[in-house]
Structures are given as structure tokens and as C-alpha cells.
Amino acid sequence: MEVVLEMTLPRNAESAPLVRHTLDASLRGLGVGSDIRADIALALGEACANVIQHAAAGKEYEVRARMDGARCVVEVIDGGTDAEQADGERGWGAAQAPPLAEHGRGLQLMRAFTEELTIADRAHRGGAIVHFEKSLAG
Template sequence: MEVVLEMTLPRNAESAPLVRHTLDASLRGLGVGSEIRADIALALSEACANVIQHAAAGMEYEVRARMDGARCVVDVIDGGTDDAVDGVTGWEGAPAPPLAESGRGLQLMRAFTEELHIAGRVHRNGSIVHFEKSLAS
């Protein structure tokens, strides 16, 4: 069975729990274990938090997820500006120190997913955060 979710969300703090719970319910329905669901929820939370905090030009963002029983593939797409400050976008730059209270989202997403790619949108402002996670325990 394949499950596909596509959501367009307002860029506000209330949207992240909604998309996280929706994706988690779908994964639970597919019989995915709690540890794998928690890893995906953490990565999704970090990607959404970055959009909510930094994609100032866009009022909405999209989350697309596809689960086929073997993998979960997630894209978080924002319409933020492509402008970089001193050549550094919201996803680039030096890693945050281990005890920092913010700025570690990218490190966390890398640690809890198997594939992570971040790219600019073609012919549009914004970024696409793409991550994948195996659903096998």
C-alpha cells in the first residue's frame, strides 16, 4: 500500500504539530514502529521550524510525504526568499555548537534520516528540504 499526503499550511507555529500528527497517524496505520516514527517526526519538526522562522517571504509552505511500506519520503517546500545574508542561507553555514539551544536542525535531520538534500526551487523563490527514512525496524 502507498500513502501520499500533500498539505499546504500557514507559516505559523500551530501548523507544525498538525502536519507531524497527520504523518505519524499514517505511519502508525502502516504498522511502523514508534522509534522510526519518532525519528521522522523529529526531522519533520526541524524542517517545519526552519520554514516558520526563516522563510519570511512566504505566507504558506507545503509538506509532501509518500510512504510505501518500505520508505518514507518527505519534502518540505517553502516560498521564502533566495536572498542570502553574507552568502549564507538559512540552511548553510558553520554547524552550531553541541550545547547551542538553536541552529542544530540540519545536524539533527542528518542524524535521524538516511538521506537529506536541500535545494533551491527551480524558477521560484524558496527551498526544498527532502529527506528519506527506511521504515524497516
């Protein structure tokens, strides 16, 4: 069975928990274990937080997730970025943040808890697409 979620969300702090809970409920329904669900929730939360805090254009962002029993593929799509964010991963904290830093570790966390992490500019539209995958096998 394949489950596909597509959500358009307002760029505000209340939207991140909503999308995390929705995706988690779908994964739980597919029988995915709690450790894997927690990894996906953490990565999704980091991606959403970055869009909410830093995307300059647009009042909304999109989250797309596809689960097929073997993998979960997630894309978080923003409508634009601050000028300092314009260089793909540069705005995502490509430089290693100090271990005790309160900010700037989102990309490191996403890399540690997922697979196939990419961040790409949206061609001809502005903004970025954060794409990550996670195996659902425990």
C-alpha cells in the same frame, strides 16, 4: 500499499504539530514502529520550524510525504527565504553548531535521524525544498 499526503499549511507555529501528527498517524496505520516514527517526526519538525521562522515570501508552505511500506519520503517546500538564507544549506546551519547551542542544530539533527537529506533551491520560483527519506524497516 502506498500512502501520499500533501498539505498546504499556514506559516505559523500551530501548523507544525498538525503535520507531524497527521504523518505519524499514517505511519502508525502502516505498522511503523515508534522509534522510526519519532525520527521522522523530529526531522519534519525541524524542517517546518525553519520554514516558519525564516521563509520571507509567502504565507504558506507545503509538506508532501509518500510512504510505501519500505520508505517514507518527505519534502518540505517553502516559498522564499531571508537574504541570509539564500545559499541553500548556508541558511540551514551548514556550519556545525556547538553541542549546547539552543539554535542552529536543525540540519545536524535531520542528518542524524534520516537518510538522503538534500536541500535544494526551487528553480525559477524562490525558496527551498528540504527532501529526506527514512527506511521504515526496524
